[in-house]
Amino acid sequence: xxxxxxxxxxxxxxxxxxxxxxxxxxxxxxxxxxxxxxxxxxxxxxxxxxxxxxxxxxxxxxxxxxxxxxxxxxxxxxxxxxxxxxxxxxxxxxxxxxxxxxxxxxxxxxx
Amino acid sequence: xxxxxxxxxxxxxxxxxxxxxxxxxxxxxxxxxxxxxxxxxxxxxxxxxxxxxxxxxxxxxxxxxxxxxxxxxxxxxxxxxxxxxxxxxxxxxxxxxxxxxxxxxxxxxxx
Numbered sequence: 001x002x003x004x005x006x007x008x009x010x011x012x013x014x015x016x017x018x019x020x021x022x023x024x025x026x027x028x029x030x031x032x033x034x035x036x037x038x039x040x041x042x043x044x045x046x047x048x049x050x051x052x053x054x055x056x057x058x059x060x061x062x063x064x065x066x067x068x069x070x071x072x073x074x075x076x077x078x079x080x081x082x083x084x085x086x087x088x089x090x091x092x093x094x095x096x097x098x099x100x101x102x103x104x105x106x107x108x109x110x111x
Numbered sequence: 112x113x114x115x116x117x118x119x120x121x122x123x124x125x126x127x128x129x130x131x132x133x134x135x136x137x138x139x140x141x142x143x144x145x146x147x148x149x150x151x152x153x154x155x156x157x158x159x160x161x162x163x164x165x166x167x168x169x170x171x172x173x174x175x176x177x178x179x180x181x182x183x184x185x186x187x188x189x190x191x192x193x194x195x196x197x198x199x200x201x202x203x204x205x206x207x208x209x210x211x212x213x214x215x216x217x218x219x220x221x222x
Contacts (some may be wrong), residue, residue, distance in 0.1 A: 004153075033209055043200060045154075046215035093152055098167050099144065099204075099211055101153035 002027045002094050004102035012108040013082055020067075020106050021077045023092030032096040034068065036074045039089040039104075048090070052073065082109045113137065115214035117203050123220045129191035132217045136184070136205030140165075143180055144203040144211060145188050150151055160186065193221045 003026045013019045025034070036048040051059045051068050059066050063083075067076045075090045077093040079086055116135040120193050124130050136143050146154035158168040159177065162183035171178065175194070180186040190197055198221045204211040 007155075015159075035210075037213075043204065043216045044203075045204070047210055047212070050210060095209070095211075098156055098159055100156065101146075102155045107159075 002029070002096065002098075002100045004092050004100055004107050006092055006102035008018060008105045009103070010106045010108070014110050015084060016052075017082055018078060018080050018105070019082055019091050019107065021092075021107065022103055023075045023079060023080075024074050024078070025075065025092070025094045027094060027096065027100075029096045033072075034066075035073075035095060036064070036066070036077045036092040036094060037091045037101075038086075039091060045091070073076050079088060079107075080109065084111060086107050114164055115203055115205050117201075117214035117217055119217055121218050121220075123222060124193055126195055126221050127132065127192040129189065130193055130219060131187050131189045132203075132219075134186045134188070134203030136186070136193075136203070136216055137207075137212055140154075140205035140207050141183070141193050141208040142208070142211075143186050144204040144206070145186070146204065148200045148216070150199070157188070160167055190219075192221075195221050197221050203212060 032053045034051045035043045035054045049061045063080045089104045091104045096099045143160040145157045148154040156170045158178045159166040160180040175196045178188045202218040204213040
């Protein structure tokens with residue numbers, strides 16, 4: 001069974017700082033995807049970034065980038081130049097036959 | 112492009128009553144998921160459909176929960192009878208293959 005672990009329940013940084021959210025996962029699959037989703041207070045889950053396991057190059061989307069370490073089964077999210085609108089719950093998710101989520105990290109960006 | 116539509120947004124019922132949630136996925140998306148998200152936790156997969164067939168319902172409490180996806184499009188999730196511990200947000204998501212797109216969810220309160 002696949003499991004996803006987010007070890008940081010809460011994080012808080014000042015606006016414009018860089019923050020890194022951690023995620024580890026466990027699987028015996030070889031082909032899979034990893035995702036970071038953002039969930040603001042409105043509840044709607046928004047896809048932030050996706051990483052294909054077969055790709056060695058780390059995915060980037062504007063201010064968001066990942067550090068994917070396949071051997072270590074680690075998938076962290078880095079947010080650069082953080083903004084107030086980045087305040088939300090962030091969920092790491094593993095996708096193969098099904099999509100499995102971690103417990104989430106509550107990120108607060110302070111002005 | 113229209114997103115995933117869910118209704119109702121909020122529902123309050125008494126324990127032992129029944130309730131139904133509706134989801135209209137993005138047009139053309141073959142995969143449909145129902146997740147249960149208890150406050151402070153990550154989403155837990157209840158059931159996954161591929162077109163109108165069930166791919167995974169291993170975590171669906173089948174003694175009280177049921178779901179169907181008619182004609183491989185819309186889906187309904189029903190709880191009968193509801194328990195206090197069913198209070199949660201119920202999220203529907205659809206996917207064309209890799210990325211999953213979520214609706215705004217239904218917040219259920221069982222009193």
